[in-house]
Amino acid sequence: MAADEDTLAPRDFESLRGLIMDRRSALPRRLAQVAKYALDHPDEVAFGTAASIAGAADVQPSTLVRFAHQLGYEGFSDLQKVFQERLRGRNSSYEERMKALKNTKEDEQGEAALVRGFLTAAQRSLQDFSDLVDPALLSRAVGILAGADTIYLIARRRSYPLVAHMAYAFGKLRVKNNLIASPNGIDPEIASMANRQDAALAISFSPYAADSVAQARAMADAGVPVVAITDSAFSPLADCATEWLEVAESDYAGFRSLSASMALCMALPVAIAEARRQKQGKN
Amino acid sequence: MAADEDTLAPRDFESLRGLIMDRRSALPRRLAQVAKYALDHPDEVAFGTAASIAGAADVQPSTLVRFAHQLGYEGFSDLQKVFQERLRGRNSSYEERMKALKNTKEDEQGEAALVRGFLTAAQRSLQDFSDLVDPALLSRAVGILAGADTIYLIARRRSYPLVAHMAYAFGKLRVKNNLIASPNGIDPEIASMANRQDAALAISFSPYAADSVAQARAMADAGVPVVAITDSAFSPLADCATEWLEVAESDYAGFRSLSASMALCMALPVAIAEARRQKQGKN
DNA sequence: GCACAAATGAAATAAATATTCCACATTGGA
DNA sequence: TCCAATGTGGAATATTTATTTCATTTGTGC
Structure with missing residues (x-):
């Protein structure tokens, strides 16, 4: 005791x-x-x-x-x-309660309002995306990536954090991958090493970083299967990709949310690792 | 009845x-x-x-x-x-949202279920964090960073995408910053160049990457104000930080969401830039 | 590497707590 | 005033929930 x-x-x-x-x-x-x-x-x-x-x-x-x-x-x-x-004694009166409710809505200002704005945008993104999930499409995309030898990750600027996370997740799951974002300008050379046994995952949203698009296209031209995550059917990535997943993010204060794409980017590595595990089990 | x-x-x-x-x-x-x-x-x-x-x-x-x-x-x-x-410390219409989350199709399986799992975890994170936002604390944190000459960004592994985004946002907003994540091992040297006029933003979640903690602590010891984003009062970052913001993320399949911290990391640069703009206006 | 102590997981047990049931009381309408 | 419907108290029961126990694991000092 x-x-x-x-x-x-x-x-x-x-x-x-x-x-x-x-x-x-x-x-x-x-x-x-x-x-x-x-x-x-x-x-x-x-x-x-x-x-x-x-x-x-x-x-x-x-x-x-x-x-x-x-x-x-x-x-x-x-x-x-x-x-x-x-x-106990929290929210004791009805009035207090109402005031608290109102506060969260409009009364707040400054930094807190800003944070709440981004939170709201994020939530909207998740909701919107949740309505759009297409199991069959997703399954094909995962299939392509699960079948690849090395997965090349392509993204710039705003989308870069997404592939940064994927590289991390793939690392933990022991999935061979190559993040094409070297600061030394040899990206094209690295990319050119990819072959038909590999696959690429490209992420880009309007206004579509030129580098990302060029690399994705180069991959596609070389016969490398390309899975894209982008925001519209008119995206240049949608053209050249073998399969592409649509994610439309809400924005706030001119900055678009990343929450929906991030959720997708967390799910993909796990799904891919799982698919590989199952395939291995069969052989 | x-x-x-x-x-x-x-x-x-x-x-x-x-x-x-x-x-x-x-x-x-x-x-x-x-x-x-x-x-x-x-x-x-x-x-x-x-x-x-x-x-x-x-x-x-x-x-x-x-x-x-x-x-x-x-x-x-x-x-x-x-x-x-x-x-319960829940202001927003917590019950409703949670009910809405449950509405989502349960029968789905495979990749789609996985994606939905991550989406749900993300939404829960946002919801939880939304009820925890402390305007005064936030304001102090922004104040520290807005007053800094250069903002040093510290994060590893899972948290790295967050600072990667911040570096991007700071760049666009023309806020001097330094992302301490070089692949060449000179991080300590870079970090040691920070002084009292600067500030650091450190992000780390359990299990707390040793590097991040060490660097944050070194900064704090050198008298550099440190703002931390972490997940618990027991976090080593909470110790050494001048101010720390709590973000508790939900997890799914063993991977914790990043959506709430990401929303926060999108808001901070905008808030900081705004604070600086206002300060400039006054002078 | 061994012996001892401390910590832990899982299941059995004990305690508490909510719910149901039914006999009895009360009320309101003829 | 009587009848039926409704409401009520209190005990019996069912359920949930906390706690204890003990076999097993883990860590520690020698």
Whole structure:
């Protein structure tokens, strides 16, 4: 049981937070995990059940009880009460509540409004894209990339972060890839090494960086299968691509969101790795 | 049993309040008593047990269940959830959005399901972050960066795409910046050129790339103001940063979303440029 | 590399809590 | 005043949820 139950077990949340922060470095793995989860998601702890919280924090319910004991509480329920106290009296009046609601809508200004603007644009993008997902098309695109020896990644400027992430994900999934974005100007040479066994993934949105388009086209001309992610049927990438996926992003303050394409770019590597795994299983 | 269960049973507190107010005069004695108690002590209803609430309202537990049924809920627990939602730190119409997310086709499989999984994770991230935006904190962070001569960008691995985008945005907005991610290993040297007039923006999420942390800490030790974007109070970045912004991303298939942090990273450069423009106007 | 202690996962158990049921009371209409 | 419909209290039951236990794993000092 806990070392010194008496001195511990704070009854108010702030003391508890302090205690947890102090203790955490000295806690064993799973208990530290709980500590982190508890401070990161205090609302969940206040309302959840031991099982639901344990699930979310990826530990066993018993670990929660141990954690509570460690801190000097009688059990998880006792600890939970402190988390609940923290929420009592929040939003006490109807008026407050309405004011809070309005605040989030229009009253905010400055930086917060800007952030909210981008968040909204991102959300719209996701929604729009979600309505457009075409399973068959997606499946063909993944098929092409899964069949490739090396996947060449083509993107510039605004789209570059997308392939940067893919390169990272492919790396983790051990999928051979080549990010064509060297700062030393030998991109064309690298690109020219691609052959029919490889494939390219090109991403570009209006106004379509000339480099990206040129490289994608060169690949296509050389017989390399090209999968494109772009924003319109009129995109130059749509022309030269073997398959192309449409993503239309919303914009805010003149900057287009990247959230939908980013979600797609997170899914693709996983889908490709999965497809390869299955193919391997068959052989 | 309840008259018309379908049309009733609101999922958010304000509708429920309205419904109760309407119904109250037409309710039998004990139920009216519960109605009054519930609206007078919503916190108790949120956290109490059926027995404790019944005791406080001077009715039987079964009366609470009847009350809930009368309103169209499955039972007291179901009703109680609405009272709990009210206290959760969720401002936007959280329930609605989550319901909307669930609407999406469940039967899909293969690649499409994967994409949808990532889209959902992204939306959840945006939603969660949207409720956490702290205008004052944000304002201080922007202030620090807007006051800097050169902004040093620190991020590795998963977070790298974020700063890659920022470098691009800063470039377009003509904000001096330096992306510390050179492939030639001279990062420490570059970082050591920063001074008090500059500032650093460090981004790292659990498990916190050692390089990022080390560089951020070095900057902080050298007296360079550091703004951090990270995911928890336990993050090593939270320690050493002058100000830190919390972004908790949802994950899917073991890959965490980037959408909320990306939205933030799109907003920051614009906010910084704007802050500088205004400062210039004054001089 | 071994022995010991600490931590952990999973299942069994205990406790609590919500819900149902039914006998009884109350109300409103003939 | 009686009847039927509706509402109510209280106990019995079902369900959910927390806690304990114990076998197994993991880490640590020698």
